[in-house]
Amino acid sequence: MCGRPISRGTSVLVPMKTAFQDSRSAVITWLRRRFVPIAVIVLVAGAFANLATTLFVPVGARPAWKHGGGDLGFLVHRDDSSTEDQYGFYVDLGAVARDGTLVVPPGSWVDPHTARGLAGVAVETRDYPPAADALLGPVGERTGRVLVAGLLVPYWIVPGPPTDVFWLASFRDGFAAVPSSVAPVPGGDD
Amino acid sequence: MTEVGLAVLVSASGVGVLAPLQGRLPRWALVSLAFPAGAGTYSIIGLGLLLTVGTVHVATALALTVAAGAAGAVVAHLRRSLGWESLFVLGLVVVGTAVVAAIAWTQHLTRLTPDSIRYLLVSSDIGLPSGLSEIQPDDLLKRQIGLPMLQTLAELGPRRYLAFVSPMFAASAVGLFVWLASHMLRDAPHRLRWSLVGAATLFVLSTNRFVYHAFYINTHMAMALFMLVAIAGIWLAIEESQPVWGILAGWAMALTLLFRPEGPIVTALILVPFAATAAPMRLRWRVVGPVLAVFAAWYVGGLWIHAPGGWDRGPVAPVLGNSVVVLAVVVLTLVGGTGRGSRWARLAGRALLPAMVGLLVTLLAIDPQLGLESLGATIRNLAPDWTWQHFTGSGGLWIFSWPVILVLLATALIVGRDGAGRLWRVPIVGFGILFFILPYLRGSAYRVGFGDSGSRIATHIVLVVVAYVLLVASETIASRRETRPDRQTAVSSEPG
Numbered sequence: 292m293c294g295r296p297i298s299r300g301t302s303v304l305v306p307m308k309t310a311f312q313d314s315r316s317a318v319i320t321w322l323r324r325r326f327v328p329i330a331v332i333v334l335v336a337g338a339f340a341n342l343a344t345t346l347f348v349p350v351g352a353r354p355a356w357k358h359g360g361g362d363l364g365f366l367v368h369r370d371d372s373s374t375e376d377q378y379g380f381y382v383d384l385g386a387v388a389r390d391g392t393l394v395v396p397p398g399s400w401v402d403p404h405t406a407r408g409l410a411g412v413a414v415e416t417r418d419y420p421p422a423a424d425a426l427l428g429p430v431g432e433r434t435g436r437v438l439v440a441g442l443l444v445p446y447w448i449v450p451g452p453p454t455d456v457f458w459l460a461s462f463r464d465g466f467a468a469v470p471s472s473v474a475p476v477p478g479g480d481d
Numbered sequence: 482m483t484e485v486g487l488a489v490l491v492s493a494s495g496v497g498v499l500a501p502l503q504g505r506l507p508r509w510a511l512v513s514l515a516f517p518a519g520a521g522t523y524s525i526i527g528l529g530l531l532l533t534v535g536t537v538h539v540a541t542a543l544a545l546t547v548a549a550g551a552a553g554a555v556v557a558h559l560r561r562s563l564g565w566e567s568l569f570v571l572g573l574v575v576v577g578t579a580v581v582a583a584i585a586w587t588q589h590l591t592r593l594t595p596d597s598i599r600y601l602l603v604s605s606d607i608g609l610p611s612g613l614s615e616i617q618p619d620d621l622l623k624r625q626i627g628l629p630m631l632q633t634l635a636e637l638g639p640r641r642y643l644a645f646v647s648p649m650f651a652a653s654a655v656g657l658f659v660w661l662a663s664h665m666l667r668d669a670p671h672r673l674r675w676s677l678v679g680a681a682t683l684f685v686l687s688t689n690r691f692v693y694h695a696f697y698i699n700t701h702m703a704m705a706l707f708m709l710v711a712i713a714g715i716w717l718a719i720e721e722s723q724p725v726w727g728i729l730a731g732w733a734m735a736l737t738l739l740f741r742p743e744g745p746i747v748t749a750l751i752l753v754p755f756a757a758t759a760a761p762m763r764l765r766w767r768v769v770g771p772v773l774a775v776f777a778a779w780y781v782g783g784l785w786i787h788a789p790g791g792w793d794r795g796p797v798a799p800v801l802g803n804s805v806v807v808l809a810v811v812v813l814t815l816v817g818g819t820g821r822g823s824r825w826a827r828l829a830g831r832a833l834l835p836a837m838v839g840l841l842v843t844l845l846a847i848d849p850q851l852g853l854e855s856l857g858a859t860i861r862n863l864a865p866d867w868t869w870q871h872f873t874g875s876g877g878l879w880i881f882s883w884p885v886i887l888v889l890l891a892t893a894l895i896v897g898r899d900g901a902g903r904l905w906r907v908p909i910v911g912f913g914i915l916f917f918i919l920p921y922l923r924g925s926a927y928r929v930g931f932g933d934s935g936s937r938i939a940t941h942i943v944l945v946v947v948a949y950v951l952l953v954a955s956e957t958i959a960s961r962r963e964t965r966p967d968r969q970t971a972v973s974s975e976p977g
Contacts, residue, residue, distance in 0.1 A: 323896045326957045327673065330889060330950055334680035337885030341687035344865075344880045352878055352931065354692035355590045363601075363641040366593045378598050404617060406600040 363479075368435070378409060380437040383448045384457070384468050385410030391455040393468065394476050396421045399459060400439045411459070419477045423460030423467055426474040433465065449473055484638050488516075488645045490547060491634075492574050494521030496567075497550025500557035503567060505725040507664075513656030514729065515574040516649045516938040520631055521736050522546050525775065527607075527630040528739070532782045536612045539636045571745060581652045582645040590696045591644045594932060597698035601642055603629035608636060613787040621788050626779065627739035628700045647702045651695035654706040658685065658944050661713050665948070665955045668962070677954055681947050688882040690931070694940050695826075700740045704941040707740070708747065708908075713944055715755050716904045716952075718764055727760075727767040734768075735775035735933035738807070745803040747941075748772060749810040750833075750911035754776040754904050756810070756817035759829030765818045769811045777806045799922075828847060833907060839915040844921045854926035855917060861929045876929065877936035882943070890946050893953040902956070905949040912942050 322329075350356055355378040358369055364382045369374050384393065395401050396419060403414035413441035445465035451473035458476040460467045497516035499511055507515075523546040527537045530545075557563045585591070603624050604614040613621070628646070635643045643976025659682055666674040685691055693702045717723045734751060737744035755768065784800045817826025845852040862877025864884060894906065916935065920926050927935035 319895060322892060323957050323960070326892065326896050327677065327954050329892065330954050331676055331680045333885055333889055334947075335686040337881045338680070338687040339686040340688060340881040341684075345687075345689050348878065348880075350688065354689050355592075355696050358589050361586070361640060361644070363591050365589075366591060366642070367598070369593070371592075374593055374595050374598060377595050404606075404615075405602060408605040409598070438571050 295389065297450065376436055376438040379435045380446050380466075380468075381405050381409040383434050383446075384412060386449075387448060387470075388412050388455075388457050388468070391457060394419075394456060394458040396459065400437075401459060413426060417476065419458075421459065421461045421477075423462045423469060423474065426460075426477075427462060427469065430462075430467070437466065439466075484586045484640070484643055484645055485579055485582040487543075487634050487638055487643070488578050488649060489575055490543065491519040491523060492516045492578040493519070493557075493571065493708075494522060494546045494650070496544030496571050496574050497553040498522050500550075500553045500563065501560065501566060502725050502728070503557055503570070504562045505723070506724065507660065508566065508570060509660040511570050511922075512573050512577065513653050513660060514710070516578060516653050517703075517710070517733075517736075518648070519546065520649075521548050521732060523634070524627050524630045524736070524739055525606060528626060528783070529777065531607055531612055531626075531630075532778060532907050535777055536610050537607050537630070537633055539608065543634065543637070555853065577652065578649065581648050585644040585648040585696070589623075589644075590648075591642070592693060592697040593642075593695075594699075597642075600624055600628050600698060600700075604632035604635070608633055613783060616787075618788060621784070623742060625700075625739055625742060625744070626783065627736060628703065630739075631829070632698075637858075642698060644696075647697055647699070648695055650702040650706050651691075654702065654709060654944055655682070655685065657706070657709060657713075658682065658948060661709070661948055662951050665952050666958070669958045673958065677951060681951055684885065685944065685947060687848060688943065689878050689880050690882070690936070690940055691943060693878075693931075694937070699937070701937050701940045703740055704737060704747075705944050707737050708751075708941050709944045709948065711737070711748075711751050712905055712908050713948060715751065715768065716769075719755070719758055719760055719904065721861070724764050724767065727764045728771070731768040731771035735771040738772070738775050739779055742803070743915070743922075743938075745776075745806045746915055747908075747912070750908045750915065751808050752810045752814050753833045754830050754907040756814040756826040757823075758817075758904070759823075760818065762815070762818040765814050769814050772807065773811055776804075776811075780804050780807070819923060830903075830907070834910055834914065837911060837918070841914055841918055844918065848921070851920055851926045855920040855935065858927040858929045858933065859916075859935055862931070862933055863939065876931070877933065877939070877969070878931040879936070883939070886943065886946050889950045893950045896957060897949075897953040898956055902949070902952065905952060909942065909946055909949060912945075 341377065345353065347451055360366075364386060367378050367382045384406070391412050392415050393401065393406060393410075393412045394415050394417050397416055399416070404411050406414045429450060430447050430449050434448045435446055436443045437446050445463070447465070447467040448464060449467050449469045451470035453463070454470045454472040456471040456476070457468045460469050492515045495515035496511070498518045499514060501504065523542060526545045526549065527542045530537050530542055554563065554567075557567070559658065599620055602628075603616050603620050605613055607616045607626070607629060612731075631646050632643055635641055643691040659678060662678045662681055663674065666677055669677070691705075694705070710733035711730045714726040714733060718730065730751075734744075734748045737747055741747070752769070752772075756765075760768075780800065780803065785804075788800055813826055815831055816822030841852075863879050865876075865880055890909070894910075897906065916938065919938070920935070927933050930936070
C-alpha cells in the first residue's frame with residue numbers, strides 16, 4: 292500500500308508515516324488533477340444558488356433596488372429605520388431651516404455637530420420653558436420619530452411663514468421644532 | 482455641475498496620472514484603474530490642502546487634480562508614449578464612467594446607514610475652516626479621511642452626497658478582476674480560460690453583499706479594490722517582472738491608510754511576504770515610497786496632531802500602534818533588500834502567521850467570551866441560514882458565497898504550490914486571523930446581521946480569494962501541460 296517494504300530493524304512508525312504521506316500526496320494529486328473542473332462547477336453552482344435565493348430576500352435587504360427620489364432626505368427616510376430614527380429630525384429640519392438657527396433649552400438631546408452637518412443650522416442654547424402645548428394649535432400628524440436616550444419619541448416640524456429662527460419645544464409626548472414666526476421663543480429676544 | 486460631469490473629470494484625471502505608465506501597463510488595466518487613480522489623486526491633494534491650509538476648497542482641489550492629470554499627460558508626451566492608444570483609453574474611460582455615473586445618479590440605487598451619515602458629516606466638517614479640528618474624535622479615528630474627502634466633491638453637485646463613488650470603485654474592481662483572471666490563465670486553452678474567467682466573474686456578481694457594497698456609501702468596495710491591486714500588483718511585479726505594478730501596489734496600500742483604521746495592519750500583511758522575496762531595492766522603494774509618504778502626511782501631519790486621545794485609545798485605530806506597524810514593516814521591507822537583512826525578512830515572513838495565531842490564542846485565553854461570541858456571529862453571518870430568519874435579514878446575507886469561497890480556498894491552499902502563491906496566501910490567511918483579532922482591538926464582539934462590521938469587512942477579501950483560486954487553477958493547468966509531453970514521449974518511445 293505504501294509502496295515500500297518494511298525493512299528489518301526499522302521502526303513501525305516510519306512506514307506508517309510514509310503510508311500517510313503517500314495517501315496524502317495521492318489525495319493532493321487527485322485534487323490537483325480535478326481542481327479546474329471542481330472550481331468551475333462550484334463557482335457556477337454557487338452563482339446560480341445565490342441568484343435564485345436573492346429573489347426571496349425581502350426588498351429592504353436586497354443589494355440594490357430603485358426608489359423614487361435622489362436627495363439625502365429621501366435616502367435617510369427610505370429603508371433603514373435606524374438611519375431615519377437617528378438622523379431624520381435633522382434632515383427634516385434642514386429642509387425648512389437651512390442656514391438658520393435652532394434655539395434649544397439647556398441639556399437638549401440635539402447634537403450641534405450633526406445639526407450643522409446635516410441640517411445646515413447653528414444650534415444656540417437659551418434658558419426658556421420648553422413646553423409648547425398651550426402655544427401651538429392643530430399641527431397634524433407627527434413628522435417622524437427620533438431616538439432620544441434609547442426611546443423613540445415623535446417629533447413635529449411645525450409649518451409656518453419663512454424665518455431664520457426655530458426653537459425646540461416639548462410637545463405632546465415628543466418634540467416640536469417651532470418657527471419663531473408661528474410662536475416666538477418663550478422669554479427670548481425674537 | 483452634475484455628478485456625471487464630476488465623475489468623468491475624476492476618471493479623466495486618472496487617465497492623465499497613469500499616462501506616463503502607458504506602454505508598460507495593459508490597456509484594460511489602465512481603463513480599470515483610471516477612476517481609482519483619479520480618486521486617489523484627489524484624496525491626496527485634498528489631504529495636502531487640509532494639512533497646509535486647514536480646509537479643503539473643493540473647486541481648488543478638483544482643479545489641482547485635473548492639473549495633475551494634465552501634467553501626467555505632458556510627461557507621457559515628452560516620453561513619446563502618447564498616441565492614438567491614449568485617446569482610445571481616454572474615450573473608453575469617459576464613456577464607461579459616464580454610463581456608470583449616470584446609472585448611479587438616475588436610478589437611485591444608493592444605500593445608506595448611520596455609518597454612511599457619519600462619513601457625510603466628516604465630509605461636511607473638512608470643508609470648514611480648521612476642518613480637522615471640527616471632526617469628532619471618534620469619527621476621525623474610525624472613518625479616517627479617504628472617503629469623506631471624496632464625498633466633499635458633492636459640494637459641487639446638486640445633492641449632498643455622491644452616488645457614483647462606490648459604483649465606480651466596483652466597476653474598477655470588476656474590470657481589473659476580469660483582466661487579472663484572464664492574464665493569470667493566458668496559457669490555458671481558450672475555452673477553459675474563458676470558462677474559468679466567466680464562472681468566477683459570474684460568482685462575484687451574484688454575491689448579494691458584493692452588489693450591495695457597490696451602491697453603499699462606505700469604504701468597503703474601495704478596500705476590496707485596493708487589496709486586489711496591492712496583492713496582485715506585488716505578484717505581477719515580482720513573478721511577472723513588471724516593476725511598474727510595484728508603484729500601483731504601493732499607492733493602493735497607501736490609500737488603505739487613508740480609508741480604513743485597520744489599513745496599516747492590512748498593509749503589513751501584504752508587505753511582510755514581499756519583504757521576504759528577492760526583490761531588488763529599487764522595487765522595494767517603489768512599493769514602500771507611497772506608503773511612507775501618505776503615512777507621513779496623514780498619521781504624522783494629521784492624526785498625531787488632531788486625534789485627541791488617539792494615543793491612548795483602545796478601539797479600532799490606536800494611532801501609536803498603527804504608526805509602529807507601518808514604520809516596522811517599511812523598515813523590514815527595505816532591510817530585506819540588503820545582504821544581511823534578507824535573513825531577518827525571511828524569518829519575519831515565516832513567523833508572521835504563527836505570531837498572529839499566537840496573539841489570537843492569547844486574546845482568546847484572556848477573554849474567551851468575546852472571541853466565541855464573534856465566532857458564533859460570524860458563522861451565522863457568513864453561512865446560509867436555512868431557517869426563515871435568513872430571509873428576513875437577520876444573517877449576513879452572504880447566502881452561498883462564503884461557503885463556496887471557503888471550500889475553494891481550502892482546496893486551493895492544499896493544491897497550490899509554494900513560491901509565488903505565498904504572496905497571496907499569507908495576506909489571505911493573515912486577513913482571516915486578523916478578522917478575529919479585530920473585535921479585541923475595538924473591544925466589542927461581532928454581532929449577527931448584515932450591518933455587522935465583521936460581515937462588511939469580509940467584502941474586502943472576496944476578490945483576492947477568488948483571484949487566488951484562479952491562480953492555483955492556472956498552476957494546475959500549467960503543471961498538467963508540463964507532464965503531458967513527457968507521457969507522450971514515453972508512449973512513443975515504447976517499442977511497438
